[in-house]
Amino acid sequence: MRHEGGKIVFFRVPYKTRINDKWCPVVRYDTARGFVHGDLMSVNGDVKKTPLFNQDNNSALTFAENDLKSN
Template identity: 65%
Template sequence: MLFKDKWLPVVRFDSWHGFSHRDLYHRDGTVTKTPLFISDLNDALTFAEEDLKANFKKYRDSFLKGE
């Protein structure tokens, strides 16, 4: 997301650290890591796509509010 002339991540999904998880980024630089408890990587990708479609605006608004 473009914020104050800089591109910053708001949310990302990955399987680094040995498990599928969602990282929510906050304006103060902290990251909330939430495990997905989905072992199949294809299922984790499908979940991530659906979660972004359903919740990106909420993630963006929370980031902008500093939550």
């Protein structure tokens, strides 16, 4: 996470799970590629990118943390 002037300008919130002694990515929220989005990863490596429109980075980070904690 990176701050500038009291605002979050970059963040990455990943969730991984352990399958057969290997850590596998499941979902990641971040600001890469210039916009806030969630990436849902499948076991075959496909990634579904979902933009989080109408949220500033601070609100999006709160959403991401709450989503991962509740699911």
